[in-house]
Amino acid sequence: xxxxxxxxxxxxxxxxxxxxxxxxxxxxxxxxxxxxxxxxxxxxxxxxxxxxxxxxxxxxxxxxxxxxxxxxxxxxxxxxxxxxxxxxxxxxxxxxxxxxxxxxxxxxxxxxxxxxxxxxxxxxxxxxxxxxxxxxxxxxxxxxxxxxxxxxxxxxxxxxxxxx
Numbered sequence: 444x445x446x447x448x449x450x451x452x453x454x455x456x457x458x459x460x461x462x463x464x465x466x467x468x469x470x471x472x473x474x475x476x477x478x479x480x481x482x483x484x485x486x487x488x489x490x491x492x493x494x495x496x497x498x499x500x501x502x503x504x505x506x507x508x509x510x511x512x513x514x515x516x517x518x519x520x521x522x523x524x525x526x527x528x529x530x531x532x533x534x535x536x537x538x539x540x541x542x543x544x545x546x547x548x549x550x551x552x553x554x555x556x557x558x559x560x561x562x563x564x565x566x567x568x569x570x571x572x573x574x575x576x577x578x579x580x581x582x583x584x585x586x587x588x589x590x591x592x593x594x595x596x597x598x599x600x601x602x603x604x605x606x607x
Contacts (some may be wrong), residue, residue, distance in 0.1 A: 464542035476570035476594035484515035508550040527589015536562035563607040568600035
């Protein structure tokens with residue numbers, strides 16, 4: 444597998460992957476994270492691509508996964524208020540909107556580990572019903588830090604962090 448920046452040519456495939464991911468979440472007990480709002484919206488994905496913060500994962504030339512990645516200081520405003528405590532305060536990377544098409548095993552961990560190799564400090568969050576993502580993050584070395592809230596809905600998110 445390999446990671447590259449997404450382009451507008453990938454847009455249709457990216458939206459297909461998100462549609463698959465929404466269905467997967469519903470089937471695995473997480474209907475509220477992306478389903479009710481048909482998340483993520485098309486305009487946000489276009490913005491991610493234009494800002495060069497959208498990435499795709501390819502396997503044998505086929506796009507099988509997608510995610511948003513950014514790095515900096517205070518890049519995720521919703522992480523400023525946490526019921527709990529972050530581990531580190533320096534620059535961090537964040538991964539959002541990660542999804543795969545279900546055809547290739549290990550896409551999620553491959554993408555997250557790729558980001559970790561780029562920056563060495565990641566903060567992520569996931570819906571309290573997203574047990575699949577919680578298990579993945581804990582399996583690859585993330586620590587549960589507390590609860591944060593996002594502006595998109597009223598469901599709390601479990602905040603995770605991993606530092607080298």
